[in-house]
Amino acid sequence: MQKNTITSFHPLERTLMGPGPSDVHPRVLEALSRPTIGHLDPLFIGMMDELKQLLRDAFQTGNEVTMPISAPGSAGMECCFVNMLEPGDKVIVCRNGAFGGRMLENVIRCGGEAVIVDDPWGRAVDPEKVEQALKANPDASLLAFVHAETSTGALSDAQTLAKLAHEHDCLTIVDTVTSLGGVPLKVDEWKLDAVYSGTQKCLSCIPGLSPVTFNEAAMEKVSKRQSKCQSWFLDLSLILGYWEGEGKRAYHHTAPINPLYALHEALCILHEEGLENSWQRHRQQHESLKAGLQELGLELSVPEAERLPQLNAVRIPEGVDDASVRAQLLNDYNLEIGAGLGDSAGKLWRIGLMGYSANAGNVLYCLSALKKVLRQ
Amino acid sequence: MQKNTITSFHPLERTLMGPGPSDVHPRVLEALSRPTIGHLDPLFIGMMDELKQLLRDAFQTGNEVTMPISAPGSAGMECCFVNMLEPGDKVIVCRNGAFGGRMLENVIRCGGEAVIVDDPWGRAVDPEKVEQALKANPDASLLAFVHAETSTGALSDAQTLAKLAHEHDCLTIVDTVTSLGGVPLKVDEWKLDAVYSGTQKCLSCIPGLSPVTFNEAAMEKVSKRQSKCQSWFLDLSLILGYWEGEGKRAYHHTAPINPLYALHEALCILHEEGLENSWQRHRQQHESLKAGLQELGLELSVPEAERLPQLNAVRIPEGVDDASVRAQLLNDYNLEIGAGLGDSAGKLWRIGLMGYSANAGNVLYCLSALKKVLRQ
Numbered sequence A, B: 001m002q003k004n005t006i007t008s009f010h011p012l013e014r015t016l017m018g019p020g021p022s023d024v025h026p027r028v029l030e031a032l033s034r035p036t037i038g039h040l041d042p043l044f045i046g047m048m049d050e051l052k053q054l055l056r057d058a059f060q061t062g063n064e065v066t067m068p069i070s071a072p073g074s075a076g077m078e079c080c081f082v083n084m085l086e087p088g089d090k091v092i093v094c095r096n097g098a099f100g101g102r103m104l105e106n107v108i109r110c111g112g113e114a115v116i117v118d119d120p121w122g123r124a125v126d127p128e129k130v131e132q133a134l135k136a137n138p139d140a141s142l143l144a145f146v147h148a149e150t151s152t153g154a155l156s157d158a159q160t161l162a163k164l165a166h167e168h169d170c171l172t173i174v175d176t177v178t179s180l181g182g183v184p185l186k187v188d189e190w191k192l193d194a195v196y197s198g199t200q201k202c203l204s205c206i207p208g209l210s211p212v213t214f215n216e217a218a219m220e221k222v223s224k225r226q227s228k229c230q231s232w233f234l235d236l237s238l239i240l241g242y243w244e245g246e247g248k249r250a251y252h253h254t255a256p257i258n259p260l261y262a263l264h265e266a267l268c269i270l271h272e273e274g275l276e277n278s279w280q281r282h283r284q285q286h287e288s289l290k291a292g293l294q295e296l297g298l299e300l301s302v303p304e305a306e307r308l309p310q311l312n313a314v315r316i317p318e319g320v321d322d323a324s325v326r327a328q329l330l331n332d333y334n335l336e337i338g339a340g341l342g343d344s345a346g347k348l349w350r351i352g353l354m355g356y357s358a359n360a361g362n363v364l365y366c367l368s369a370l371k372k373v374l375r376q
Helices: A026-032 A042-059 A073-084 A098-109 A127-136 A158-167 A216-223 A236-243 A257-273 A275-295 A322-333 A360-374 B026-032 B042-059 B073-084 B098-109 B127-136 B158-167 B216-223 B236-243 B257-273 B275-295 B322-333 B360-374
Strands: A015-017 A065-069 A090-095 A113-118 A142-146 A171-175 A194-196 A210-214 A311-315 A335-339 A348-352 B015-017 B065-069 B090-095 B113-118 B142-146 B171-175 B194-196 B210-214 B311-315 B335-339 B348-352
Touching (some): A042 A065, A073 A098, A073 A210, A073 A216, A090 A127, A113 A127, A127 A142, A171 A216, A210 A216, A216 A236, A257 A275, A275 A360, A322 A335, A322 A348, A322 A360, A335 A360, B042 B210, B065 B073, B073 B098, B073 B210, B073 B216, B090 B127, B098 B142, B113 B127, B158 B171, B210 B216, B257 B275, B275 B311, B275 B360, B322 B360
Parallel strands (some): A015 A335, A171 A194, B142 B171
Antiparallel strands (some): A065 A210, A194 A210, A311 A348, A335 A348, B065 B210, B311 B348, B335 B348
């Protein structure tokens, strides 16, 4: 039997500079291992209330409905779609990378009708094209787009896109998985309606949770649904029975207790640093990395004005073997950088500078290791 | 601003003897805080392969498709329904507690037609009623039932129910959230088709993951679907691209790395103890608890032959205030026991003896604390 040979798993210490997970802060790892308590324990309920407030601060919102979904970012995405969409609803989906494509899949599986606005991978969503689509589809009720495309490193203008949507009576579903904590994201000021994120990027928490926030307009749409939400696990009206309400909380599912401790700790760290300081740090480390890459003769693929500081898509030079470089970085230097996704596989590396990974030491280490491996 | 007052959360050490989460083994908490590595790291992929094998051993199955879903047991349940059901499918749902009711909700939300077989809360599913329903509904394609009802403490005869289902050309969806690791569960021998479980019960891992296993008959039904699975996050064909396959694993979602370390460790501990020994330990501690409760004049509500050793439903004596007893146990003794759910709220306590919680010390502690509080 194979089983007899299996013993405790002890991972190596890696430096995580791919598209996520990012390096997890030691305080977050410590928080993870605090004693598990019950999901209806008054102490835990108190922690949940703090967690909501910390998330509101990170999202820059006063939205009452702000909490983490008990599953990864893809489930946060699905939570937005299954609650905001009803069969037959028309949705304009912006697709400038892998995650726009995943949004489209969600629309289809919810029985929605999708209008696709395509932009090249590695570019921001073009507001002009979006405006044309909104004009051509006055019956559309939703605009869905990705703020920070993890697959390409492109940043889109969420404020402008949301403004266009509202001018055409559409609400927005916005993917902020990679933007939260890393670049300016102002849910209230920009009037973003249904927003989801992830924990394993610029928050430097472990993967597995998806913070979401819904404003009043979004919740009004949810509350006026004619049909039941197709997912029981992701039905907001049920989830809110656990996360909201004065006094008694209704059991929905068993919350992932320890990962929620970790998220609370990660958000405390963000709060101590200050959100603006965190944005500034990501920008600064990106500038250092960019300068170092230039010295190595490496180019970033996204136009400067559309670049995410926390995810750097680097063109793989002619004649360099993608997989072998990444394998050497991992095996010889315990350094993870990301491969290209989809069309950019073999053409791009994705170097993450997210959360705790966005520090001067990591930038130097990554540049030195790349130099060694590329000059072999 | 409220936020300024929020600092790191440090829970008290509780003794968890409710319906789950159970006490988490210290080795599992330590495993949780091991360094996070990438979800496509070859080291992590190797750990995933071990995890599948350890889960097969725990489920007593050779099923290739055996892995944890990256979300709590409710998502594991939904994974079984959204993949096994197509709109219009007729499903016989056994409802003898809260989780049978949740299965019914899943059938409705998948567009299935449900035939309900009701049994009283606190009793096992009655195979005769199930046989009648199967005979009366020859067009049914699925039978769904809960092996161990966490809401009531009743154990049903999964082997007999599965046999009846197969005699009538139905496949089975079986909830083993509370049974896995605590009482005999033999997926292959009993021919259970689509099975889901949880990690925070008799495995004594943290909540947030849902082990599932699908046999060949179940996978054949999944592969012959005419319609797309309504969930992207829970679509087995996509999940398997990450968990299965020789060599390259396709990115689906970012796996919750550290909780998977924890599950691996919890399953190593189960393997070291031996599955049969674990069943035996749960049985033994149940007998001790039962004897002690009798001395206190407390009665178990489920008939002896249908009782779960790991979840003991205790009748609250006349004149005793439910909430105040539980609050005293929690506040004065850091001891959590569970309230009744639904109809049994205020009438029952649920005392869990699950996984690491099922030890002689916990039994004595719980009995002494109950004695103190009840005699005040």
